[in-house]
Amino acid sequence: MYEEYAVVMKGIVKRFPGVLANDHVDLFVRKGEIHAVVGENGAGKSTLMNQLYGLLRPDEGEIYVFGKKVEMKGPKDAIKNGIGMVHQHFMLVGNLTVAENVVLGSETTKGRVVFDLREAKKRVKELSERYGLHVDVDAKIEDIPVGMQQRVEIIKTLYRGAEILIFDEPTAVLTPQETEELFEVMRRLKAAGKTMIFISHKLNEVMEISDNITVMRLGKVTAKLITKETNPREIARAMVGRDVVLRVEKPPHEPKDVVFEVENLWVKDNRGLDAVRGVSLKVRAGEIVGIAGVAGNGQSELVEAITGLRKIEKGTIKLLGQDITGLDPRSLRNMGMTHIPEDRLKYGMVLQYPAYYNMILGKHWWEPYSIRGFLNHPAIFEDSRRLFEEFDVRPRNINMLGGNFSGGNQQKIVVAREVSSNPKFIVVAQPTRGLDVGAIEFIHKTILRLREQDVAILLVSMELEEVFSLSDRILVMYEGEIMGEVRPEETNFEEVGLMMAGKRLEEVRA
């Protein structure tokens, strides 16, 4: 039965307390194809995959692997059946080397007890060469970039003889370049006859890499599509259940006075090297200034310096005509600057706090949240409830811990908090990283609403699409310097792409 399929999951039902996570889901994956499983956060994709990998057991339904009916009691059974999983959060041991991580649990040995590191390195090298997965076998995991860590995860599955590889949102943590490299590896694995399941909610990636698509929504399969015969709009509709605006409409809006000004700013990075080198920029009220660039070209340091999180070596920053150079975040907030940080888990919220505290972080000393040094809980609860409604945070439970919300809803909490402080100037960094189309649309609309209200907005994003659709002006950053300033309607991806690679505007247009 099902001989032509690598994986068949039939009638899968999985219930969690109060939730039907998978409702009679069917998934058919042909041998040797790249099959995308797409859906919004919480659609049940990960639950489905965890059942295939043996981390969860289905309440109903059957699983066939290469035509054979199987029952997975744990990851060991999945590995035995040739299934490997590249987890979204890497399962790697930071202080061990690449080779040690690959073989851990099925080590190469000399005389059963002694670990044979040389043999382990040899095997890892072989695999890495055969599939073009470049890794440094002797490097410690904590010292290598995320893209290489992911390749280690892939080698781990291959070392254990995987024929079917599950990629759980593999591009969420990657830069565009690393994503391209990953796709190259996936193509090579496909050529070697491996079957891959690609979980994602990034439609352009799905269009680029997959052969077939299964779309899920609220625990059910809503569409089975052939990639060649579909388009992003159709996928998005099946994912969200309605027509989605993939690119928001930006109404014309006349900017007012200059609110925020940076003059010849110099900032060092953690290693003490110059990360921002003489950046000057202005943001006017009701204007969105976008900063484009490849990750790691000083954008993070620029944002940190502006928001008072990093020491400024040289230069001045002015807000509403006042010199604010070197002020701490608290003073800056009191002066009307807010900040949506690029890493919401690290800087945006306290995961162990309930949502209502996360809603007032950074303004907890303001009335009415705090009266004479004591927290005023009724006011905190009331405002949190109101913001939950206004920003459509789900579930509507202000007592839930920050860490238990989905990524999109965590970001909505952060955005709600920063936007509701009535900022004069807001720094928005990577606002839609890792979010699904529905949430992206919402956040983009919120940012444009702020523009209507004459807030000055500095947007930093690695997503070129996002910078183009939102910004009034685009500044391109490369190695800590501004390569040039362009208006989105007067430029194109190619021109900006060249600037991101280090060419100045004058050179590009010359």
Place this chain on the structure above:
Amino acid sequence: MKVIEAILDVFRNPQFYSITLTSSTPLIFASLGGVFSEVTGVVNIALEGIMLIGAFVSTAFAYYTGSPWIGVLMAIVAGIGVAWLHAWASIKWWGDQIVSGTAIILIAQGITGFLMKPVFGQVGQTDLEKFKMIKHITKEINPIVRPIKLPFPENSFLGQAFGNISPLVILAFVSVFIGWFIIYKTTLGLRMRSVGENPEAADTLGVNVYKIRYFGVLMSGVFASIGGAFLSVGDTGIFKELMTGGRGFIALAAMILGNWNPVGAMLASILFGSSEAFANQLQSSKLIEVSSSVKPLFNMVPFIVTLIVIGGFIGKTRPPAADGIPYKKSE
């Protein structure tokens, strides 16, 4: 300038080196135990308590059987038992490892104090002669592990410093090597390190996190109890109430300073041991007059050295990432 001369004199004295060795040995054992436990991700401040139990049990068995070696063996058995308590509470029941460790220290102090009278017939500290009178033991008992003679000329500097050496001292250095080999050269060691760093990752690869952590904690019981036994049957031949005197904690400091590596912990132990020997020698120096009321201040030297060194180095060492965090399998 008398002080400087006195200090130089300490370093010229072979006794300083022999005391360094005996002061370091219990720290080497205990810090090795700490490494075994913490490398798998279980914080073990119970070392102090396990050492105390080891010192007590070894003395008791040495007195009753007449063989200090049986004492050491029984100390190991008792050490494993106490460590098992810690493992059971903190691995099986996800208990707070600091609380569990503190409880074990307090229990060890209470129980050894309480058992002094019934076991040795006197409180405070043991006395072999009185013990013999109470128990009517006639044959000669030697409660101290007999030292080994090393082939250095009797009157040479080396001979005076290291001529007579306890086999337990040698065992300490051998244990460090064995510990290093297990942790860095065997598959078991690889799994130990993975479990202390990222137990979830190890679990997805079929490594039994609980078993490995039990192993680490029980091994810490073995080594810490030998360290304790060295204080009594390895060196003085007596047991004193609270005789470990904070050495379990200094061993933890040595483990941290040694960056959770057996060899590093050994070197740090020797540093702390030498500062103890230094304080000891300096206060009895004939070149400077030290009034007896000031002498206790010298005993602070090892602790001050610990503070300074840890304060200066602690940012540069890196604990296992999952150290102290109980592992719960998610369902």
